[in-house]
Amino acid sequence: EAGVTQSPTHLIKTRGQQATLRCSPISGHTSVYWYQQALGLGLQFLLWYDEGEERNRGNFPPRFSGRQFPNYSSELNVNALELEDSALYLCASSLMGQDPTYTEAFFGQGTRLTVV
Amino acid sequence: LAKTTQPISMDSYEGQEVNITCSHNNIATNDYITWYQQFPSQGPRFIIQGYKTKVTNEVASLFIPADRKSSTLSLPRVSLSDTAVYYCLVGARGGYNKLIFGAGTRLAVHP
Structure with missing residues (x-):
């Protein structure tokens, strides 16, 4: 079974541009979460x-x-990019909405966004 | 959401047992405790989840005392590949769990 897939894996943009990141959850999962993780730091919801x-x-x-x-896939859009938006953007999916007794979240490999 | 406190970092050696404790003094009655592991440049991976007493799976054990104000993740006989950041999360199962991650504990396993 395919896991959570994110695209693209790497993205380079210039300041002021827009970035679009995509996430496909595990089949059957209805919840999608997005996180930002700057280099060496924790995950920000x-x-x-x-x-x-x-x-x-x-x-x-x-x-x-x-x-x-x-189809439960998701897009994250970041407008007017700033240098500090450079980070790893992680997407996760879970059965949260369908099964309230189970909340394990599965993460994708992330999109590395670099703003120059 | 209950706030969690973990040590920032820990060091261990191959073959040792590692115990990482998480404090969550304001845990609510319907909150569960979940631990994730994250390797550099990868998404976190679910390790274990529990509500009270002890939970064990093929990877780790989770010990939760009766007052549930803390929990301990136990990794038996660690190897170099267990070097990672470990996150403790506390939240209700279902609908409104925001999966908020704290700073985590950076575990370094040495030869």
Whole structure:
């Protein structure tokens, strides 16, 4: 069974541009989470989507946005890129929305975004 | 959400047992305790989850005292490949768990 897949694996953008990151959850998972991890630091929660709706949002400016599609895949968009947005962006999926007794989350390998 | 406190770093040697303790004084009645492992430039990987007493799987054991205000992840006979960051998370199963990660414990296993 395929795990969580993220694309692209690497992305280089210049300051002020927009970046779009994509995530495909494990088949059957309805919840998708996005995290930002700057080099050497911890995971900062960005967004949580479940059943197509944004359920929760971390402490990030509005230029970080996303959506979840009917097939439960998700996009993270970062507008007006700044140098400090350079980080590993991780996506995770879980059965959270469907099975309230089980909350293991499975992570993808991430997208390394570099803003120059 | 209950706040968690873990040691920033730990060192061990191959073959030793490693115990990482996490404090969560404000844990709620319906909160579970979950541990993840993360290698550099990879996403975290689920290790173990528990509610009370002891849970054991093929990778680790999780000890939770009766008051549930702390928990201990036990890794038996560590190897160099266990060098990673270990995160303790506390939250309710289902609907509203935001999977908030703290700083984690950076474990270094030496030959």
